[in-house]
């Protein structure tokens with residue numbers, strides 16, 4: 001019997017795989033601990049007791065960040081990866097992801113993947129919306145012979161996750177820049193001919209010294225349960241936050257209020273109409289879930 005501390009790198013078949021820096025120990029959650037109604041998630045730093053090669057989780061360290069969908073903790077950087085074509089980009093989903101990232105105070109990089117499928121004009125259009133408000137935007141194509149070193153460097157010294165819609169190319173991109181890891185991407189398997197493989201389980205992988213990445217399964221929708229108060233929505237639209245001190249009312253929601261600086265900036269095309277419309281949709285969705 002021994003005591004160890006490590007990180008849960010994956011969860012599979014009711015077992016938590018804890019990496020203590022040397023080995024990975026399959027572990028179970030202790031009964032008394034499960035009664036507290038905290039479920040361990042990937043990313044958790046935990047204390048375990050090891051008996052006969054099986055660990056028992058006895059403590060979870062405080063989490064710096066806890067994300068839902070996928071449920072993961074202690075991640076410090078998020079790569080939001082979407083294709084613009086095939087599948088078509090969903091800017092509402094992208095803006096929801098950004099809201100979640102801002103709320104959790106994480107670093108963020110927006111990756112527009114499959115840049116081989118779009119022209120310069122489309123490129124500029126999407127880049128402008130997000131780089132104008134301060135986001136780092138990187139275009140990537142896995143069709144290119146060389147791996148994208150600019151993108152690769154963004155991972156160094158972080159514990160990152162890659163999120164984005166299914167089929168956008170998250171696993172393909174990780175496989176291309178970290179070729180020694182077995183990220184499973186959606187090629188049709190020749191052996192089974194069973195159609196597309198998608199990412200099912202999530203697992204933190206160490207890809208370089210001090211550098212960890214987590215590939216996640218794509219979701220087509222993303223709910224707003226992580227929002228606790230309506231004001232968090234406007235506060236986490238970065239370009240609204242920056243300009244709202246010029247609104248007439250200091251609790252302005254930027255919807256129906258007179259002399260609203262945000263609405264003025266939308267009209268002047270300084271703030272993107274797409275971002276503003278998605279803000280309104282998110283508010284509407286938030287209010288509709290609150291009614292139940």
Ligand SMILES: Nc1nc2c(ncn2[C@@H]2O[C@H](COP(=O)(O)OP(=O)(O)OP(=O)(O)O)[C@@H](O)[C@H]2O)c(=O)[nH]1
Pocket residue numbers: 113114115116117140141142143164165166167168169170171172173184185186187197198199200216217218219
């Ligand atoms: N044209 C083009 N196709 C790509 C590119 N990157 C990935 N693909 C293709 O897009 C499809 C989906 O790729 P995946 O990497 O499985 O996508 P994913 O985001 O991991 O999907 P989920 O695991 O379902 O969430 C595959 O057929 C890839 O070959 C790219 O840069 N350009």
Ligand SMILES: [Mg+2]
Pocket residue numbers: 170171172184185186198199215216217218
């Ligand atoms: Mg995948």
Ligand SMILES: [Zn+2]
Pocket residue numbers: 244247248252253254255257259260261262263
């Ligand atoms: Zn306002």
